[in-house]
Amino acid sequence: MVAIYRPTQLADALAVLTNETCTVFAGGTDLMVRHRVRPNIVADFSQPVMFIDAITELGQIQTLADGTLRIGAAVTLAQLIAHPLIPDLLKQSAAKIAAPALRNRATLVGNVCNASPAADTLPILYLLDAKVQLQSCQGERTMALTQFILGPGQTPIDGCELLTWLEIPPQQFTQTFYHKVGTRAANALTKVSVVAAAQVVDEHVLDWRIAFGAVAPTVVRSPSLEQLVVGLNVSQLQQTHFITQLQQQYAELIVPIDDQRSTAKYRKQVALNLLKRWLLMIN
Amino acid sequence: MKIEFTLNQQPIAVDVDPMQTLLMTLRQDCGLTASKEGCNEGECGACSVLVNGQLVNACLLPIAQVSGNHVQTLEGLRQTEKGQCVINALLEAKGVQCGFCSPGMVLALYVLLEQHPQPTEQQVRTALSGNLCRCTGYSMIVDAAFIAATKGAGLW
Numbered sequence: 123m124v125a126i127y128r129p130t131q132l133a134d135a136l137a138v139l140t141n142e143t144c145t146v147f148a149g150g151t152d153l154m155v156r157h158r159v160r161p162n163i164v165a166d167f168s169q170p171v172m173f174i175d176a177i178t179e180l181g182q183i184q185t186l187a188d189g190t191l192r193i194g195a196a197v198t199l200a201q202l203i204a205h206p207l208i209p210d211l212l213k214q215s216a217a218k219i220a221a222p223a224l225r226n227r228a229t230l231v232g233n234v235c236n237a238s239p240a241a242d243t244l245p246i247l248y249l250l251d252a253k254v255q256l257q258s259c260q261g262e263r264t265m266a267l268t269q270f271i272l273g274p275g276q277t278p279i280d281g282c283e284l285l286t287w288l289e290i291p292p293q294q295f296t297q298t299f300y301h302k303v304g305t306r307a308a309n310a311l312t313k314v315s316v317v318a319a320a321q322v323v324d325e326h327v328l329d330w331r332i333a334f335g336a337v338a339p340t341v342v343r344s345p346s347l348e349q350l351v352v353g354l355n356v357s358q359l360q361q362t363h364f365i366t367q368l369q370q371q372y373a374e375l376i377v378p379i380d381d382q383r384s385t386a387k388y389r390k391q392v393a394l395n396l397l398k399r400w401l402l403m404i405n
Numbered sequence: 406m407k408i409e410f411t412l413n414q415q416p417i418a419v420d421v422d423p424m425q426t427l428l429m430t431l432r433q434d435c436g437l438t439a440s441k442e443g444c445n446e447g448e449c450g451a452c453s454v455l456v457n458g459q460l461v462n463a464c465l466l467p468i469a470q471v472s473g474n475h476v477q478t479l480e481g482l483r484q485t486e487k488g489q490c491v492i493n494a495l496l497e498a499k500g501v502q503c504g505f506c507s508p509g510m511v512l513a514l515y516v517l518l519e520q521h522p523q524p525t526e527q528q529v530r531t532a533l534s535g536n537l538c539r540c541t542g543y544s545m546i547v548d549a550a551f552i553a554a555t556k557g558a559g560l561w
Contacts, residue, residue, distance in 0.1 A: 123406075126423045126469050147467075154426070154465040155446045162433070164425045165467070171424065175470055200459070221535020223460040223513075224447050308534030309448050 128173040132180065132257070135172060135284060140259045143281045144172035148196055149227035151220075152236055180286060183207055189292030195285055199225040199233075209290070211317060214300045215246045221308045231285055237271050237340075240383075242302065244271065245317045245335040247288070248343045255287040256280075264289070273339050295319040295329065299400045303392055305383075312336045313384035316396040320404055325356045332400060334393050337378040347371055356404055365401050369394045410471045412437075413481025423469035427461075428452045430468045431478060439479035439508040443537070450536030453509035454478045460516045462535075479508040482515060487560055491515050494553035495546065502540030509536050514550055522561035523554055 127144065129135045138144065145167055147153055157165040174180060180194035183205050191207060199216045202208050203225070219225060219233070219242045233243045234254065244267075252267045256279060267288075270277055279285060299318040304310030314336050321329035330351040333343040350368065351359055358364060378389035409418045412435060419434050431437045431454070443451035445464050452463040455477040482488035491514045494500075501507050510533070517524055517532035524532070529550040530543075538546060554561065 123422050124424065126406075128469060128472070150467065150470070151447055151462075151465050154467070158445060161442055161445060162429060164422045164429070167424055171467075171469075173467075173470060220447065221450070222516075222532060223450060223453055223462045223535045224465075226459045226461050227465065308531075 124167045125170040126173065127170065128176050130176050130178060132177050132284075132286065135174060135177060136257060136259045136282075138172060139282045139284060142170055144170045146172050146174060146235075146284060148174050148229040148232045149198060150232075151224050151228040152232065174284070191290040191292070193230055193288045193290070195229065195231040195287065197230055199228050199230060202230055209246075209250065211246050211298050211300055211319065212243065212250070212290075215242050215302070215315075215317065218242055218302045218304070231288055234267070234270075234288065235277060235279070235285055237273070237275050237277050239274050239339055239341075240312045240336040242312055242315065242335070244341050245315055245333040245343075246300070247290070248341045249317050249319060249331050249333045250290050250293065253289040253291075254285050255289060256283040257286045258283040262286075268343075271340050294321060296322050297404060299403060301396050301399075311383055314378070314389045314392050314396075316393060316400065318400045322356060322404060325405075327352055327354050327356065327359065327404070330359075330404075332372075332397060334372075334376060337376045337389050337393050342372075342375045344372070344375055347375075359401055359404065365398050368401070369397055372397055406469070408468050408472050410473060411475040413477055413484075419468065421468055424467045426464055427454065427456075427466040427468055427471050427476065428463035430471075431463060431476075437478050437480050441505055441508065443505070448535070448537070449506070450509040450513065451506055453512045453536065455482075455512060455516070458516075458519075460513055460535075477512075479511055482512065487515060487518070487557065490557040490560055491518070491549070491553050494549040494556065497552055498545045498549035500541055500545040500549040506536055506538045506540075510538065510546055514546075514553060517550060518553055518557065518561045522558075524550060 127138050157167050159166050175196050180196040182194045184192045202216050203213050233241050254270045255264045297320045302315040303313045318332040376390050376393050378386040380386050406423045407420050441451035443449035447462040447465045454463045456474050491511050513536045521528050529547050
C-alpha cells in the first residue's frame with residue numbers, strides 16, 4: 123500500500139513534494155488506466171500519491187488585472203466548459219475529450235502534463251500562447267507552454283515542483299476554426315486536429331495562427347510561417363498558388379506516424395486539407 | 406486506511422487500500438453490485454455513479470478521493486421518485502436487453518434530466534455518449550429520455 127497525501131492547502135502539498143517524490147494525481151483518469159493491474163486488483167502505484175483535487179485554491183479560474191486568464195491545476199474539463207471566462211475554442215476542444223463522466227474528473231492541467239502528441243487541448247493552448255507556472259518550496263517559475271512540452275510524455279518539471287496554474291494572455295480574434303478528426307464523436311482519441319484563429323479588419327489580416335495536433339512529437343505551430351500570412355489581404359491568401367505554397371511549407375513540419383489510430387499519410391493529407399479549408403473560410 | 410463518506414444518504418466508513426477504486430469498494434466492501442465493471446478504463450460507463458451529484462466513472466476513482474463526499478448509486482436512486490421515473494421509462498421504451506449497461510444508463514439519464522428537464526435529442530445523445538450499450542442500438546434509450554421527461558413533468 124503506497125502512502126497518500128490529500129492536502130487542502132497548496133503549501134502543504136509543496137512541503138511534502140520537497141521531501142518525497144510523489145505521483146501527482148488530479149483527476150487521475152489517465153493515471154488509473156496506466157497503473158491498473160487487472161480487475162479486482164488495486165492499481166499499482168510504485169511511489170506515494172499526492173492528490174491535488176482537494177486544494178480549493180487550485181480549483182479556481184481567475185482573471186488577473188492585465189486580463190490574463192489563470193486556470194488552476196485542479197480545474198476539471200467540465201468546470202472549464204461551463205465557465206463564462208473560458209475562450210470558446212478551448213471549450214470546444216475540451217468538450218471533444220471523452221464523455222461527460224470522464225470530463226467531471228479529468229483536468230486541463232492533467233492533459234497538459236501528460237504531454238501526449240494527441241492531447242486535445244494542447245493545440246489550442248499553443249495557439250493562445252499559454253504559459254505554465256511551476257511552484258515549489260524554493261519558489262516559482264513561469265515558462266511558455268512551448269518550452270514546457272519537450273516531447274511525448276516529457277516535461278522539464280522537477281520532482282519538488284507542482285504545475286499550479288496555466289495562464290492565457292488576453293487576445294482578440296474575429297474568426298476561429300477547430301476540427302478534430304476521430305473515429306466517433308465521443309470517446310475517440312484524436313487522429314489529427316487543427317485549430318486556428320485570425321483577426322481580420324476590412325479584409326486586412328492583422329493576426330493569423332494555426333496549430334496542428336497529433337502530426338508530430340509535439341504540437342506544430344510556426345510563428346515564421348504565420349508571419350507570411352499576416353499583413354495580406356484576404357483575396358491574396360485565398361489565391362490557389364498561395365495556398366499551395368503554404369501547404370508545401372507546412373508539409374515540411376507535419377511529420378506524423380503510423381499507429382493503431384491512423385496512418386501518417388492520412389494524417390498529413392487531412393492536416394493540409396484543413397489548412398486549405400481554414401484559409402478559404404477567412405473573410 | 407479508514408475512509409468515511411456518505412453512501413446513498415447514509416454515512417459509511419470503510420477500511421481499505423486508499424487507491425482501491427470506488428467501484429471495487431461498492432461491489433466488494435459494500436455489497437452494492439448495480440454498478441458494473443465493463444472496460445475498467447472509463448470508456449463504457451457501466452460503472453457510472455454520482456459523486457456530489459456529478460456522474461463519474463467509479464472504476465477510475467480511488468476511494469481516497471471519495472473521502473468526505475456523497476455517493477449515490479442505482480440502489481439509492483431507485484428508492485426515489487425520480488429514479489423510478491427513469492427506470493419505468495427505460496422499461497416502457499424497451500431500452501433494456503441484457504441489462505449490463507442499464508444501471509449506468511439510469512444514472513446518466515437522471516443527471517441529464519436534472520440539468521435539462523426538456524432535453525433536445527442532441528443533449529440526450531451527448532449525455533449518453535459515455536455509456537455504451539451493445540444490445541439496443543441506443544434509439545430506445547433515447548426514447549426513454551423523452552418518456553421520462555414527459556411523464557416526469559414537474560418532477561425535474
